[in-house]
Amino acid sequence: xxxxxxxxxxxxxxxxxxxxxxxxxxxxxxxxxxxxxxxxxxxxxxxxxxxxxxxxxxxxxxxxxxxxxxxxxxxxxxxxxxxxxxxxxxxxxxxxxxxxxxxxxxxxx
Numbered sequence: 001x002x003x004x005x006x007x008x009x010x011x012x013x014x015x016x017x018x019x020x021x022x023x024x025x026x027x028x029x030x031x032x033x034x035x036x037x038x039x040x041x042x043x044x045x046x047x048x049x050x051x052x053x054x055x056x057x058x059x060x061x062x063x064x065x066x067x068x069x070x071x072x073x074x075x076x077x078x079x080x081x082x083x084x085x086x087x088x089x090x091x092x093x094x095x096x097x098x099x100x101x102x103x104x105x106x107x108x109x
Contacts, residue, residue, distance in 0.1 A: 014029055040080075047086065066102075
């Protein structure tokens with residue numbers, strides 16, 4: 001399973017796309033969300049989806065074009081509650097072999 005998160009600064013929204021099923025969803029973030037927060041939020045939304053939690057495929061890849069978000073989520077220490085929550089959710093998915101993948105500029109996968 002491949003999924004992707006992204007942020008649109010012009011309309012303050014984060015979005016996800018699940019490649020295997022074609023599911024697309026966007027989330028309004030309000031006017032004060034940063035790009036970093038939106039990227040982490042999108043990854044969290046993918047990880048919390050029931051179809052991701054119940055996926056029986058061998059490997060799940062969550063792709064993002066934000067190296068900063070991926071590094072923060074992978075770091076053992078953070079002061080951000082959002083990053084911390086995302087890390088906990090991803091850790092709970094460890095049995096499904098979730099991989100975080102950096103995709104420069106959301107190149108075609």
